[in-house]
Amino acid sequence: MSSNLQPSVCGSESQVIQHVVSGRTQVLGVFGHPVEHSVSPCMHNAAAAALGLDWVYVPFPVRPEALCRALKALPALGIRGVNLTIPHKLAAVDAMDCLAPSAAALGAVNTVRVTDGLLEGHNTDPAGFMAPLVAAGFPAAGASAVVLGAGGAARSVAWALASAGASVIVANRTVGRAASLAADINAAVAMPVVSSMGVSDESALCAAVAGASLLVNTTPAGMHPNVTGLPPAPLSALHAGLLVYDLVYRPRRTRLLAAAEAAGCAVLDGLPMLAHQGAESFRIWTDVAPPVGVMLSAAESFLQAAG
Template sequence: MTERIDGHTILIGLMAYPIRHSMSPTMHNNAFAKLGLNYAYLAFEVTNETLPAAIQSIRTLDMRGSNISMPNKQKVIPLLDKLDPAAEMIGAVNTIVNDDGILTGYTTDGIGFMKSLDDEGINIRGHKMTLAGAGGAGTAIAVQAALDGVTEMSIFNLHDDSWDNAKRNVELLNEKTNCKATLHELEDRDDLKAEIADSFIYTDATGVGMKPLENETLVTDPSWFREDLVVFDTVYAPRNTKLMQVAEQAGVKHVFNGLGMMLEQGAAAFKLWTGEDMPVDYIRQILFDDDQQ
């Protein structure tokens, strides 16, 4: 790293809270080095309260851009100059590109989710998904999956201040895609169990399972799962989440964390910043190394 950084190095950031667990700096900095690109990627703990100043710093420091993660994916939108069509439709941003002080927001989470399943030989198109969560990641996953051909989706969310966004997601899917979407209260455990039983894939796009909730899971009973269900947890730190452990106890054959999704959404962001294709196979070897915890 020190051999690459000089007076011409261009900075790219990651703004989220919490974020010290992130694998994104490892991913992007190794990709920059592999391709000989003079960029550096750093993680910054940024909350909703400090977000406005952090976004202004992208302009002030002439950064190339930044990734945005929880809890800032929706709060960042009023602070940007433009949105790409997908980000505008989804109502969330995970990537910012700075073009001479003009900040444009993009979303690559949904692309990363679908591509990571494709990489594993899992095709969810034409099937039903039960999805927990309607935040930035959950919304991106819902929209991209519907656009790509998931035919039915049961979206579960807590009846809290994010409920309106969950309602919007369902209306958006039903109006703009061929996917039949329904909204359910996450507090209704019997309903959640029944919808999972009727689905091809269960996806958890909430923050449950990552710090400080790393010892928790929305599904605690292995009997809720069957062997041929696909279980996908968007959390990747810890590597083996509580949800994954429950699925493994049930003998589920296809259980995934969010590492593949993180890799593929990162590759899409990398392309936006640099114009170059990320060396995905090389980065996959680094990120998926069992010694890398």
């Protein structure tokens, strides 16, 4: 790579990061399709700059049919690792030489590390989800959690909570999908602690939330641009002993979180999880403690600039 001044605009004008790319620069990136709206380049380049590391993180628009070839090319290109985003997380599993426990349990890879020419698959979403809960002092062991949604994010959340000793009810619009998720996670943890239900059974969902200490929204309801959306949460069952954790991060204060605060609940939004899952990837690649606060601020500025 020739020496070149590479300005990377991250959020506002005041956060332009300039990095001199040379033949010694270590390259990271993200494979996605589409990838142009990814927050990750901003977070990782800000982290590398804050630590004075000669690393650069590049978005690669990789089509689904090219994923396998792109992954196999990583060692030859000397690329140290990549994140995988939509639509690659499941398809990448078979291309890995080995899987970390999180990626094996979830059947999904969001972080690839290249080590001695081999591809290691990791999934940092569960750690990213748990870190803000731990920071908030939430005792996951023995907790009762209700998880709304049964997609990829719900799998990470249910596995993380079940592994930490919580019991979990997965409530979804398509009940069969919730049942499959529960069966898969129960098969991957020591004790079967995940059950499932449909969100259309309103009285059962109310009772579940009334008896829970944690409610997690993993549906996209309320996410930009449909910010008036509400996930299928029974608002009448919200109570002061409940922590409501919305994985949506754009906007940070969703309608669900506003209703939860009005009901006296503690709340967590999705941006710290976004920063922590990225931070965990950064640590896996660099073996350096990531500057999570820098990554969170960079993501926040990027999203504010995006409107």
